[in-house]
Amino acid sequence: MGPVGKAYAALVAAGELKPDPDQSKAVRALDRFGRDAAGQSGGFLKKLFGKKERQRGVYLWGGVGRGKSMLMDLAFDNLDIQPKRRTHFHAFMLDVHARLREARKSEEGDPVIRVAHDIAEEVKFLAFDEMMVTNSADAMIMSRLFTAMIDEGVAIVTTSNRPPRDLYKDGLNRELFLPFIDLIERTMEVLPLNGPTDYRLDRMRGLDTWLVPNGPEATEKLSAAFFQLTDHPVEDRAAVPSEELDVGGGRMLHVPKSLKGVAVFSFKRLCSEARGASDYLAVARRFHTVIIVGIPILTREMRNEAARFVTLIDALYEHRVKLLAAADAEPSALYPSGDGRFEFDRTVSRLEEMQSADYLGEGHGLAA
Numbered sequence: 001m002g003p004v005g006k007a008y009a010a011l012v013a014a015g016e017l018k019p020d021p022d023q024s025k026a027v028r029a030l031d032r033f034g035r036d037a038a039g040q041s042g043g044f045l046k047k048l049f050g051k052k053e054r055q056r057g058v059y060l061w062g063g064v065g066r067g068k069s070m071l072m073d074l075a076f077d078n079l080d081i082q083p084k085r086r087t088h089f090h091a092f093m094l095d096v097h098a099r100l101r102e103a104r105k106s107e108e109g110d111p112v113i114r115v116a117h118d119i120a121e122e123v124k125f126l127a128f129d130e131m132m133v134t135n136s137a138d139a140m141i142m143s144r145l146f147t148a149m150i151d152e153g154v155a156i157v158t159t160s161n162r163p164p165r166d167l168y169k170d171g172l173n174r175e176l177f178l179p180f181i182d183l184i185e186r187t188m189e190v191l192p193l194n195g196p197t198d199y200r201l202d203r204m205r206g207l208d209t210w211l212v213p214n215g216p217e218a219t220e221k222l223s224a225a226f227f228q229l230t231d232h233p234v235e236d237r238a239a240v241p242s243e244e245l246d247v248g249g250g251r252m253l254h255v256p257k258s259l260k261g262v263a264v265f266s267f268k269r270l271c272s273e274a275r276g277a278s279d280y281l282a283v284a285r286r287f288h289t290v291i292i293v294g295i296p297i298l299t300r301e302m303r304n305e306a307a308r309f310v311t312l313i314d315a316l317y318e319h320r321v322k323l324l325a326a327a328d329a330e331p332s333a334l335y336p337s338g339d340g341r342f343e344f345d346r347t348v349s350r351l352e353e354m355q356s357a358d359y360l361g362e363g364h365g366l367a368a
Contacts, residue, residue, distance in 0.1 A: 002031025003078040008071075017067070020195035026060055026071050029189045030157065033058050034079040037125065037155035057156035059131075059184055061163050062193035063363055065202070068159035069129055069260065071193075075157050076127045084125035088261070089158065090286050092128060093138050094246045096145065112141050116148030128158035129261065132365055133168040133177070134285065143179040150187055161363040164190060203229050204322065209355045211326045214294055218326035222264075222291050225324055229289060230259045247282040261288040261364075267295045271308040280312045284319035288364035295327035300338035307340060310347045317350045320362045 001009065008027045011017045036055045058075075060068045076086050087095075096115060103111035119126075126149075133139050150156070160167070164184045168177045184190065207225050211218035227234045243258035253275075257264035263283070270280075270292065283290065298306040316323055327334060331351035335344045353359050 002034060003080075004030040004034065004071075004074050007074050007078050017070075020067070022062070022191070022193045022195045023067050023071060026058070026191045026193060027074075029058050029191055030071065030075040030079070033155065033157065033189065034075065034081065037079070037081050055187075055189055056150045057158070057184075057188035059158055059160065059164060059188045059190045060193055061160045061190070063161070066193040066195055068193050072127050072129065072157050072159055076125070079125065081125035081155060083123050084127070085123045086127040087129070088286060089128040089131045091246075092126075096141070097137065100141075110144070112144045113148050116145050117152060120149055120152035120154050124153060125155045126157075128156065130288070130364065131158045131160040131167070132162070132285070133171070136172045139168050139171055139177040139180075140173070142177065143183060146180060147183055150183070156188065158188075161365050163192070204360050207324065209322075209324050209360075210331065210351070211324075212330060213328045214296075214326045219293060222293060222324055222326055226257065226259075226262060226264060226291060229262050232259055245282055245286060247279040249278070251279075253279055253282070257291075258287075261286075262291070263287040263289070264291045264293070266293055267305075267309075270312055271305045275308055275312075277311050277315065280315035283312075284315040284321050287321060289322040289324070290316060292323070292325045295325055295334070297328045297333070298335040298338070303339045306335050306338065306344065310340070310344060313347050313350055313354075317354060320359070320364055322360060323351075323354050 005027050008017070008023070012019060017023070033055050060071060062068060073086070076084065096119075099115045099118065100111050103114050108114070133142070146156075162169075164181045167181060168174055171177065207228070208221060211221055224234075226232075226240075232240060240257050240259055243255040243263075245253045245255050245258075247253050254269070255263050255265065256269075263286070265283075270283075295309075296302070298309070313323075315321075331348045334348070335341060
């Protein structure tokens with residue numbers, strides 16, 4: 001039994017996980033991956049004369065809460081492959097595009113290949129959470145980028161809600177993306193995780209998703225929910241990381257608490273500042289769960305804040321983001337009168353649906 005298998009067995013023995021054949025199969029694959037990656041040096045001659053091409057990665061896909069991120073974290077924490085980096089896939093691609101902008105200032109060679117080489121110089125093990133391709137800028141470069149990184153010996157573990165063949169489905173010029181799908185299926189072990197236990201929904205059960213009114217009691221309950229959803233030790237509150245989220249156009253959004261796909265914001269930061277649809281879309285893509293504190297009753301004088309709140313909820317709803325919030329009123333009484341009150345009825349309906357068991361059980365990503 002390898003290091004990932006031992007760590008997984010300890011969690012099952014402690015009762016933190018339930019026996020799951022899909023997870024057990026994935027654990028064995030991750031240990032094989034670790035053994036292969038430890039001896040992997042990449043390169044054309046290696047592939048030409050090597051007896052067998054090594055396993056270059058593991059692609060874990062399946063429904064929400066089936067343990068994909070947990071297993072990836074077990075691999076990241078227990079496999080001795082250095083140096084290594086764990087990141088959200090969207091954040092990684094934002095970094096790639098920033099590097100490309102710099103690389104294009106020089107006319108020396110293919111900038112995508114140069115960026116891939118630079119990444120391979122920095123890291124030998126990349127762990128990606130939530131591979132989800134939604135824009136053509138990413139889709140057009142991914143085959144060349146990942147082929148070059150893998151060829152230079154970068155080992156990859158990634159999670160996704162979709163099988164490889166469904167990535168960038170119906171996307172613009174998708175035929176140019178198909179070589180990337182072929183690359184995944186050729187070089188990575190693709191494993192479904194669709195076991196009987198939805199761990200994320202289990203964590204959500206018993207949590208109040210809409211707390212009224214604002215105040216210390218609601219704040220404390222949301223804080224407890226954050227630690228429950230992220231498995232972060234309560235006694236280590238000071239160590240919860242923040243994040244600067246790139247929302248496009250060279251602008252950043254400060255995320256006061258950001259951990260394992262869960263973010264905490266104040267209403268003031270999201271809706272009282274000059275924010276728009278692109279900001280909220282970036283939030284919805286980046287996080288599977290958003291906690292908002294301090295939602296006030298929206299008066300006539302707050303029509304701009306109300307309009308931004310409508311746009312925010314639309315983005316979260318369309319990407320099936322889970323919402324926990326503290327507010328001074330229930331959704332139906334949140335915006336009693338003012339410009340846009342008729343349009344706000346749709347937001348009320350969505351907020352109420354977002355508290356339902358059916359909604360909470362859906363995976364993160366664009367609604368079908």
